[in-house]
Amino acid sequence: MQVILAQPRGFCAGVVRAIEIVDRALLKYGTPVFIRHEIVHNKHVVDGLRRKGAHFTESLDGIPPHSVTIFSAHGVSREVEAEARDRQLHVLDATCPMVAKIHHQGRQYAASGRTVILIGHAGHPEVEGTLGQIPGKVILVQNEAEVALLDLPDDAPVAYVTQTTLSVDDTRNVIAALNKRFSNLIGPETRDICYATQSRQIAVRKLAKLVDVIVVMGASNSSNSNRLREIGAESGVPSYLIADGSELDPAWVRDAQVVGITAGASAPEAMVEDVLAALRRFGPVDISTMDGEIEHAEFRLPAELADPVSTVD
Incomplete structure (x- = not known):
């Protein structure tokens, strides 16, 4: 089976920044660190951070005063910001720039x-x-x-x-x-439109011209991942959104000579590797990466997290 990986795919700079904020906050302040809403829309990312000691919540109710609290990459309203001040929370804002x-x-x-x-x-x-x-x-x-x-x-x-x-x-x-x-x-x-959304959609349109089926790695509640699947289908190629290799249906790829794989902006590369491992269980796999844009964007972290290994006095 031939497999073509889309380029670009997976994590964007805003997601990388948000996850790094949580990782560094845990290193600097220890547990508990509270995150309002999923830091990004990906269960594997969220579960990984939860195992490190992050606590996810849909509201600020119940978070003890002065606790380290992180706003997700999606951003929050001024009302939530005001509530955090009233509750005297130590806020780190991971809102995507x-x-x-x-x-x-x-x-x-x-x-x-x-x-x-x-x-x-x-x-x-x-x-x-x-x-x-x-x-x-x-x-x-x-x-x-x-x-x-x-x-x-x-x-x-x-x-x-x-x-x-x-x-x-x-x-x-x-x-x-x-x-x-x-x-x-x-x-x-x-x-001014988000570069990552546009570039991943351009890539999946190119990918659709080269493959028989498209597999999109991403969460079901991820807007950009769902859109990638929709674009593949609109291009006339059977397209499926899955969270990891365990959700891959062998019937989708049984008759495919060329399988295309991409990943939403909140899906880690480990999930791409996971679906490749699933495909290898069906037989030999020849993997190549499509020509495409190489992204170099980086977003600055909050100043107080510049030193990830320092600790609170």
């Missing part, structure tokens, strides 16, 4: 008197955080049909921002509908 940039842009648009429209998926933690970071009127729009239903004058001053796990391609039609509807609309430049 790309998400933080969206928060900043949204606040700037709101400060200029514009109604802000957020293009994203209802209920996603990043969306909930962004909605709670921008003051004034913020409206969530998920598709073109919802643009037509917006209760705003066509000449209203409007601005849009997008969920980072949506690519330029994902948002293009909604943005076009907004431009058609509103005469006074502004939004971020294309280069």
Whole structure:
């Protein structure tokens, strides 16, 4: 069986930063370290950090005062930030810098008197955080049909921002509908869209031209991983999202000469190795990596974690 690995795939710089914040906090402060929500949407990552002593919680209730508390890569609302201050928690913010940039842009648009429209998926933690970071009127729009239903004058001053796990391609039609509807609309430049989301989607489209089936490594609650599977299917290639090699159905690859593998931005490379091991149980595997962009992005850690082995006085 021939296997082609997508390039790029797997961890993005924001995920690497978030996980490293937890690892360094555990080294510096010891246990317990509390993390609000999953640090990233991947069970294997979360379980690994839990084994090291991280405690995951969906709310700040019950966290003792002064405890080290980490906000996930998805970001949180100003209300959550205020609650953390009121509870006197020692907060480390692992919000992805790309998400933080969206928060900043949204606040700037709101400060200029514009109604802000957020293009994203209802209920996603990043969306909930962004909605709670921008003051004034913020409206969530998920598709073109919802643009037509917006209760705003066509000449209203409007601005849009997008969920980072949506690519330029994902948002293009909604943005076009907004431009058609509103005469006074502004939004971020294309280069401000999350590089990792876009590059992984470009890679899976290229991969779809080379393979008979696509296996996407990622969590079922990962927006970007689900989108990679959808893009593979839209390209006419049977595509499946799995968390690890144990979920691989032999029927998916039985008649495939070439299998493509990619991984969402929160899926570790170890999961790719795990599915390769599963494929080897069916017979010999010839592995190659598709030509693609090599990512060099790195995001700075909080200053207090610059020394990962120092301890609290």
